[in-house]
Amino acid sequence: MFGMRGAAVALGSLALVVSSLVWAPDSQAWPGGGQGAVTCTGNSEGRYAPPLVLLPQPTRIHADVRYLCTVRTGHTVPATSSFDSSLTMASCASDSDALGVEKVRYDGGGRSVIVIDSATTARVAGVLFVLQSGRVTEGRGAGHQVRRTVAAPPRQLITDCLTSGLRGSSSGVQLEILP
Template sequence: MFGIGRHGVAVALGAVMLAGSTLVWGPASQATTGGEGSVGCVGHSESRYGPPLTLLARPTHVHADITYACGAHGRTIPATGSFDSEAPAASCVAVAGGSGTETVRYAGGGRSLIVYDGATTLRVAGALVVIQRGRVVEGRGQGHAVQRTITGLPRELPTECLTSGLRGGGNEVQLEMEP
């Protein structure tokens, strides 16, 4: 089996971040007021898995609290997100599914309720890359398509998968609401 090494992980994560960064800071002001632009947010999430992830795939609840900085009206607006998902088969190696809901609350008022209905998940040498796709179903940006990209490295040792399991992690998140 081929080892990808830390350099390969850095290249893969860098490529995903670069691709996402070209989308994230587009003209955000129009989308928050109902126009034809896009809204981009970057942030950090803290996730919890219940039960903890092990090598054995099993149904798992995933919850994440996210802090965002969103581009709007030529300035950055803080926001928070709360994400929940029921993965039918999740383990340290793979997550089946990708559906879930996220509520984004913007500083100064307003929110977006997002439903994710698909995802691509990749783990390379311990690094996690998840690209979720969905739609804003309520609130700011209602009807807009959404792409959410999550990247990160586990904080716990991989040996935790063999014992008590991974209880959670911190990841970088990019959120793009397209017109």
């Protein structure tokens, strides 16, 4: 019903709206020494260990993310990141928390280490939406607040919860480092 394309369109639309709200003058944006707003939009491939099943269980997630970051008006920088989370209890029906650490590496140099310390999770029409917040603890944007939005359509059939479990997800991700 919603599908991967619908999730991508929704996340892209969200990125456009948010980027227009968090725009920073060139003198305040990266690169060039400033600490203005940065909006990164991309895709992630996540893996659950152990796979998610019907009953909640301690679970870890690792995701590799490819971003395109708008660091000032008209200037984008590719970036990659890894996100790691040790979920306390998770199942096919819900992730109890999606707290963790994301390490972003910007092409051309620089990095940001981000601690996600708050999350809200909802599943709508089979799509998992996670709204996260936290702060940059090291590197570019250190001390700045962060918003992270994840939209993950199911990659496996929900019936996999009854057998092998859900092993991972492909997601659209938007990361905002606020001014």
